[in-house]
Amino acid sequence: EPEVTQTPSHQVTQMGQEVILRCVPISNHLYFYWYRQILGQKVEFLVSFYNNEISEKSEIFDDQFSVERPDGSNFTLKIRSTKLEDSAMYFCASSVGLTQRDTQYFGPGTRLTVL
Amino acid sequence: AQRVTQPEKLLSVFKGAPVELKCNYSYSGSPELFWYVQYSRQRLQLLLRHISRESIKGFTADLNKGETSFHLKKPFAQEEDSAMYYCALRVDSNYQLIWGAGTKLIIKP
Numbered sequence: 001e002p003e004v005t006q007t008p009s010h011q012v013t014q015m016g017q018e019v020i021l022r023c024v025p026i027s028n029h030l031y032f033y034w035y036r037q038i039l040g041q042k043v044e045f046l047v048s049f050y051n052n053e054i055s056e057k058s059e060i061f062d063d064q065f066s067v068e069r070p071d072g073s074n075f076t077l078k079i080r081s082t083k084l085e086d087s088a089m090y091f092c093a094s095s096v097g098l099t100q101r102d103t104q105y106f107g108p109g110t111r112l113t114v115l
Numbered sequence: 116a117q118r119v120t121q122p123e124k125l126l127s128v129f130k131g132a133p134v135e136l137k138c139n140y141s142y143s144g145s146p147e148l149f150w151y152v153q154y155s156r157q158r159l160q161l162l163l164r165h166i167s168r169e170s171i172k173g174f175t176a177d178l179n180k181g182e183t184s185f186h187l188k189k190p191f192a193q194e195e196d197s198a199m200y201y202c203a204l205r206v207d208s209n210y211q212l213i214w215g216a217g218t219k220l221i222i223k224p
Contacts (some may be wrong), residue, residue, distance in 0.1 A: 042217070043214040105161075108158045
C-alpha cells in the first residue's frame with residue numbers, strides 16, 4: 001500500500017539556521033498538508049497546498065515558513081531562521097481530494113530539535 | 116472559534132471491558148468528524164469518520180449534534196487497542212483538520 005514518506009526522521013539544528021523538511025506524498029494525491037505537534041500539545045495545522053499554491057494557512061505559518069513542490073514528487077517545508085519554539089514533530093499529509101470521503105494520509109513525521 | 120475537546124488524557128481499562136473515548140466539539144455548522152489512531156512507533160492513521168457510519172476494528176462513533184459529541188466506543192477492548200486516539204474536526208470543507216489533545220488508551224491484560 002502506498003505511503004507518505006518523510007525525511008529526515010530527526011533533524012537537529014542550531015537556532016537561526018534554515019531547515020528543509022522533505023515529504024513525498026502518495027503519487028496520485030493532489031492535496032498536501034503540513035501539521036506540527038509540539039511535545040505534549042495538540043496537533044496543529046500549518047498549511048495546505050494544491051495546484052502549486054497555498055490553499056490555506058494558519059497563523060503559525062508566518063513569513064519564516066514556506067512550502068514548495070520542486071519536482072512533482074517532493075513537497076518541502078522550509079523554516080528560514082529556526083527558533084527554539086519551532087522544536088516539534090512535523091507531519092506531512094496528502095489526500096486525493098477534499099470530499100468527506102477523502103482521507104488525509106500521514107507520514108511518519110520529522111522530529112525537529114532546535115538548540 | 117472551532118475547537119475539539121478530549122477530556123481524558125489517559126484511559127486505562129481491562130481487556131474485555133467496554134471502552135468509551137470522549138470527544139466534544141464546538142462548531143455551529145455541519146461538522147465533519149474523524150477519529151485518528153496512532154499505535155506505538157507508527158504513523159497517524161484514520162480509524163473512522165462520522166459520514167461512513169461503519170465499525171472499524173470493533174470501534175464505532177456516532178455524531179450527536181445536540182450534544183456536539185462524537186464519542187468513540189468499543190464493547191470489548193483488546194490489548195492491541197492500546198494506542199493514542201485523536202478526534203479531529205473539519206469545517207466548511209476547509210482544508211485543515213482541527214485536533215483534540217488526544218487520549219492515551221491502555222488496555223490492561
